[in-house]
Amino acid sequence: MRAHSGVFHLLPLGLRVQNKLESLIDKHMSSIGASKVSLSHISTEELWKQTGRHSSNSEFLHINDRRESGFLLAPTHEEEITALVASMVHSYKDLPLRLYQTGRKYRDEKRPRQGLLRTKEFMMKDLYTFDSSHEAALDTYAEVRQAYTNLFDELKLPYLVADADSGNMGGKLSHEYHFVSPKGEDNVWSCDSCSYVANEELVEKATPETDLDKTDVPGEPVPPLSFQGISMDRETAITILIARPPDLPDTTISWDSISSFVNLHAVKRMYPDLDTSIDTASLRGLLSSAHKHKFLCSPSLPELARTAPEALDLIMEAYTHAQCERGQDTSSDLGESWRELVKEIDASVIRPGDACPRCETGKLDVQKAIEVGHTFHLGTRYSDPLSALIAVPHSTQKEAIHMGCHGIGVSRLIGSMASLLSDSAGLNWPRAVAPFEAIVVTSPQITEEDSVGVYDQLQGVDTVLDDRKGKELGWKLRDADLIGYPVIVVLGRAWKEGKVEVQCRRLGVKKVVERGEMRQEVKRLLEQL
Template identity: 80%
Template sequence: MRAHIWRSAHRASPATRPNHNARFLATDSRSRLSKFWAPTGGISAQDGEQDDSHALLLKGGFLRQAHSGVFHLLPLGLRVQNKLESLIDKHMSSIGASKVSLSHISTEELWKQTGRYSSNSELLRINDRRESGFLLAPTHEEEITALVANMVHSYKDLPLRLYQTGRKYRDEKRPRQGLLRAKEFMMKDLYTFDSSHEIAIKTYEEVRQAYTNLFDELKIPYLVADADSGNMGGKLSHEYHFVSPKGEDNVWSCNSCSYVANEELVEKSAPPTNLDAIAAPEEPSQPLVFTGITMDRKTAIRIVIARPSDMSVETQPSWDSISSFVNLHAVKRVYRDLDTGIEAATLSKLLPPIQSHKTLYSPSLVHLQKTTSHTDTSNTSTTEEADISLTRSGDACPRCSTGALAVQKAIEVGHTFHLGTRYSDPLSALVAVPHATQKEAIHMGCHGIGVSRLIGAIASLLADSAGLNWPRAVAPFEAIVVTTPKVADDDGVGVYDELRGIDTVLDDREGKSLGWKLRDADLIGYPVVVVLGKAWKEGKVEVQCRRLGVKKVVERGEVRQEVERLLGQL
């Protein structure tokens, strides 16, 4: 549509005569690719990481890499991110959460108060001219708790649910897989505050339901796994995963019941062992023995497990390879202070002076306690028993009597934590409660969704050989109208206008053939493509949906109904 400029000023009255130094334009509100920056093509897979979906995001003009692990979002990428944020806003609103925007900069002092400063190697630290201790926040538990502690003083001010969608930072040693593992990333984090444990658990379940509703709307299969809280604190948490060979997490599930757990919490059912029936080995040296150390460097921990049948007695693997033989997560359940990240060379220097020892046996080797006790010369020695063997596919499910476990690689895209008073205690977030003489700590929850990671994960899951394939809920545009150079602009605009109410873009770029435009539409991954091609001579339109395998010619008057029908399935 042409812009209209005031040209009749000489006929207007003085009171209404326009300022001749200004131009008043009636702009075209339609979305046109001729007016939209979408720098597609020109980027080969070799220019990005060796990851097909990430290369497609680059080639499709969604983002560009600024530095290692740092990306700029271009207009198409920003539209996807904005769609995700709107989806999140809708479901956070459903549970009465208020949106805030917290500073990206946090202080070392708060992190020291909660005990997370010294143990976190991924913090990006910064100093101002006064050498004050600041950091770029990887998460905001400390800041939001301090904020609430200063403003909320009574149980009457609770419950409180605050969330934000903003940038987070972590000092990744090796950023990889594009948006899936970056130094700077977008994240939604919801923080909940309640006056009691019982109310906080109810809130936790409400948040879980909101997450279920949100991920259901994406119409992409996902798993919800029991999870370990790690250094976040608390004992109740769940992870939300997309199953993908590109995932870095191992998620175990039962083929007979609803049991799903990540590798930190997975358990297996084993038949009871009759230790009396097990013959003692000829030599106590036959089992594998790994010796680690506690975080405070004061106690050595021996881990004793059966030697694989195909390994010679003379072979003793180093500490660096322990995870290939031992379930370290099971070990950490017994000895939470075991340093599983220490290198073998450092360990060998720290162990010799230590006199305090603890020993953990696999159940089938408990009889070795008597055999080896006479060789223990330490001043302090204790023993424990636990199933620390690796979980294998086919192991019996711990929840049902008929199921077997199987493992899948998965991408974590969300996580819910019940924190309890992990942060409110050290940061003095206290409220007055009925029938109590002193204020009590607020009970908290923290619930995250990786927004930029979701973009990368969805791209990875749904991409095919032709390009990206976005679900309707987050597609940069729900539909595109593509015309041949022979079709008049007014005709393309007419079909576009019939789709009003559907988030549609018109590909009116000059100098591009219909074939080029269709390949570009496939690359970008619009859910529905409306084509004004050969059939347009008869007043008909071709409607395509690559994800559903649909390519259909319809009358012009039916195009809206057909587009809505296809979008309803996406």
């Protein structure tokens, strides 16, 4: 139930769903030898400053105590857990170590929306792994991924695992777990012929090989798009030439709209120091004061398949135009061979139907999806600045611990499951996390003895009995559908003949069975959910 913007209360049935999901997580974390901890909700700004994440994060919820101690409500716990381990672990003999918790996180979400999918306060499971070497950390990462696969398989819901960008978490290896949903905020690309899946930050497409020395390519050169940017230190202006989409008219594209024709994430990979957070108005002024210039080309430029002089003319024309827009001298030379400017990364925008980069026949398509889990191989991103060091064999110097961080959004997972399986009648929970696996619903004419007798017969099934007085059978059935119990056992007209009706809305089942067959039928249905 919504209490405030981005803040929710859990009522008894919702809490049962959360508790069951936590128990499921506990089971799969135990399978890889992880130990459960409970870290404080309160963190300190000092740790975040040491790792460099304080200034870049605008979602902190700060706490002002009487001493102005610089506390904040923890949005995540990489800094705290690393500092804790650094104070207790000093030798490779103490590793590997796998610690996890399921607890509340806090972020000053600017625009809370879609119920539990984006909130200010949320439940999250985060597993932190510590290993003595890079190789051991990669082995741990593989084990965690398998545990995640087992966990999501047990929910029996379709999901995608996408190659992902690590962002400010650090590290170069990460994967996201998604439920496909029109309510999702992520774009996940996948191939229709192979297993390639990637989020929009890492997705690539196959680029035809280009012979830069070929001179007999027909047709006129097509003017490329010229993307402008600036480095993080504001010292270097960047120009990147990108192939013009074939359906785009041969007209000038405004400064403000060019980003819609460019894969900004690929541009960032071409030049990692590029600052993509600057708005257009600010960028113009910053470019005019830049002291250096970097010029790059995407390999898919069709004009680079022409003769070298023609290609160079096009490059120089775009370069000169970019210099003029900044009001800078246009007489300076590029200073390097134009072939050396060509990068292997294709920064042209990716569209449905583009060729898969992994197989020869596949085509890419995009789907909206909800991210519900994420695994990160962190390396020494946090152990270095927080001095989480260990003694290692055959070395007199201590080395940084190799880490991993692996999260599951518990609140978001609950919200996404509710969204995925709901229909016009109500919710429809997976068996593994349903508040109860089955409910016994009775009409007012059924005696309490008979109702309790049927309830007792379902021993071994997590069942609830709706014996509320003054409620008609139809009202109880609608309420059971609204709550989303996987299986409903109805004691109605058929009870006169010693029979019950078993319903499963998700499987489209309504079946009258003998009382003696009821438990077996309920368990048969539950095994499919």
